[in-house]
Amino acid sequence: MGITPSDQSQQGTSRMRIRPASNGDWPQIWPIYAQIVMAGETYAYPEPPVFEVARSLWMEEPPGQTVVAVEDDVVLGSAKMGPNRPGRGAHVATASFMVDPAYHGRGIGRALGEYVIQWAHDAGYHSMQFNAVVETNTAAVHLWQSLGFEILTTVPEAFNHPRYGLVGLHVMFQRLAGKAE
Amino acid sequence: MGITPSDQSQQGTSRMRIRPASNGDWPQIWPIYAQIVMAGETYAYPEPPVFEVARSLWMEEPPGQTVVAVEDDVVLGSAKMGPNRPGRGAHVATASFMVDPAYHGRGIGRALGEYVIQWAHDAGYHSMQFNAVVETNTAAVHLWQSLGFEILTTVPEAFNHPRYGLVGLHVMFQRLAGKAE
Numbered sequence: 001m002g003i004t005p006s007d008q009s010q011q012g013t014s015r016m017r018i019r020p021a022s023n024g025d026w027p028q029i030w031p032i033y034a035q036i037v038m039a040g041e042t043y044a045y046p047e048p049p050v051f052e053v054a055r056s057l058w059m060e061e062p063p064g065q066t067v068v069a070v071e072d073d074v075v076l077g078s079a080k081m082g083p084n085r086p087g088r089g090a091h092v093a094t095a096s097f098m099v100d101p102a103y104h105g106r107g108i109g110r111a112l113g114e115y116v117i118q119w120a121h122d123a124g125y126h127s128m129q130f131n132a133v134v135e136t137n138t139a140a141v142h143l144w145q146s147l148g149f150e151i152l153t154t155v156p157e158a159f160n161h162p163r164y165g166l167v168g169l170h171v172m173f174q175r176l177a178g179k180a181e
Numbered sequence: 182m183g184i185t186p187s188d189q190s191q192q193g194t195s196r197m198r199i200r201p202a203s204n205g206d207w208p209q210i211w212p213i214y215a216q217i218v219m220a221g222e223t224y225a226y227p228e229p230p231v232f233e234v235a236r237s238l239w240m241e242e243p244p245g246q247t248v249v250a251v252e253d254d255v256v257l258g259s260a261k262m263g264p265n266r267p268g269r270g271a272h273v274a275t276a277s278f279m280v281d282p283a284y285h286g287r288g289i290g291r292a293l294g295e296y297v298i299q300w301a302h303d304a305g306y307h308s309m310q311f312n313a314v315v316e317t318n319t320a321a322v323h324l325w326q327s328l329g330f331e332i333l334t335t336v337p338e339a340f341n342h343p344r345y346g347l348v349g350l351h352v353m354f355q356r357l358a359g360k361a362e
Contacts, residue, residue: 037268044270085313087218088341089225089350126347129336131312132266153334153352155310160269166307169270171334171352 016108018115021066021078026055028075029068032100033058040162042137043096044169058096063123067115069099069108076103079112081119084129093120093128093176097140109140113147121176130172134159141170149174197289199296202247202259207236209256210249213281214239221343223318224277225350239277244304248296250280250289257284260293262300265310274301274309274357278321290321294328298357307358314351315340322351330355 021029030051036042037049046053060066064082068075077099084094095116099108120128128149133141135154145151149172157166202210211232217223218230227234241247245263249256258280265275276297280289301309309330314322316335326332330353338347 040269044266044268046267047269084339085225086227087225088221088228089313089339091341091347092336092339126338129339132270152336155273155333155352155354156356157307158265158270158273158310160272166272171336173336175337 016069016071016076016111018067018069018111021059021068023059025068025075025078026059029058029078029098030054032075032078032098035101036098039101042134042140044132044159065119067112069112076100076106077108077112079116081116083125084131091124091126093123093125094130095120095128104139109143110147113143117147117174117176121179126177127173127175130170132159133170133172134161135168135170136161136164141172144172147174197250197252197257197292199248199250199292202240202249204240206249206256206259207240210239210259210279211235213256213259213279216282217279220282223315223321225313225340246300248293250293257281257287258289258293260297262297264306265312272305272307274304274306275311276301276309285320290324291328294324298328298355302357302360308354308356311351311353313340314353315342316349316351317342317345322353325353328355 033054034049037045037047058066058080060080060082064080066078066080069077079095079097081093081095083090084092097109097112117128130144130149133144152171152173154168154170156168158169159167161167214235215230218226218228239247239261241261241263245261247259247261250258260276260278262274262276264271265273278290278293298309311325311330314325316322333352333354335349335351337349339350340348342348
């Protein structure tokens with residue numbers, strides 16, 4: 001799949017744009033983060049969520065980056081991106097995504113995904129890996145597949161889902177090096 | 182594969198034993214850690230290694246644990262173990278291992294591996310996952326396979342090896358729940 005720059009004005013909501021997050025955005029990201037972590041269906045993050053712990057976890061330092069999808073001054077979602085490992089694994093990127101459940105189905109996740117892939121490509125990353133996509137989160141799995149990711153494996157029973165019990169975690173991967181701009 | 186308690190007196194060197202590490206052990210672990218990270222063949226850890234950064238990375242807090250393999254007062258190797266993820270992934274254990282290259286071939290890695298599997302089993306972990314085993318580190322790969330791990334997938338070109346270039350990282354896995362004591 002070739003990577004094409006996303007026309008952000010055509011993604012998500014008509015006035016949505018994606019921009020780097022500042023510390024001042026965290027108070028608006030936090031309720032989205034807390035809601036998603038407490039729902040417990042998509043992320044293996046520390047529970048219960050704690051404001052300061054979550055901030056340091058979500059707000060990336062360079063060379064990573066955290067962005068927000070905003071409409072006017074309202075944060076609709078956020079993504080963080082950066083190297084998956086330090087040192088000799090730092091040429092592989094990773095990313096995480098959270099969209100306000102009130103705004104699901106409006107293409108915000110897709111717009112954030114396209115942004116992140118373009119960012120990693122432009123930053124010279126060789127590939128991108130998602131380490132733990134909950135297999136029952138089929139909307140996310142299908143979105144990442146449509147953006148060029150493949151499922152490398154599914155770690156069995158690695159996620160304790162509040163409704164389904166122990167379910168698998170997909171390792172998803174996409175090569176970026178050598179793809180067209 | 183059933184899990185049997187390792188008879189540590191029969192493993193590694195004749196007088197070797199494995200015990201929990203204290204902060205006072207770090208000055209002896211550090212040169213092993215630094216040598217292995219600088220060799221660059223087996224771990225995607227921050228480079229160059231820095232004493233304090235490495236200490237906080239290697240010396241686990243509860244519920245994790247760091248151990249040393251010692252002969253008399255000499256540290257021959259070390260392992261760290263704990264949950265692979267927080268929250269809803271905390272029932273899966275992970276571990277990392279370092280053996281002084283001067284003592285390779287004496288069964289110290291195997292003794293540490295057996296210790297860690299038993300620890301995770303006793304602590305009630307459901308399974309154990311290694312996230313990033315360098316595929317060219319065949320001694321380690323074969324050791325983990327002999328201790329019951331399987332390769333779930335190999336993330337392509339995810340490790341920048343100083344001699345072989347970009348090589349794969351194995352995700353290795355072993356179920357523990359339901360195995361005999």
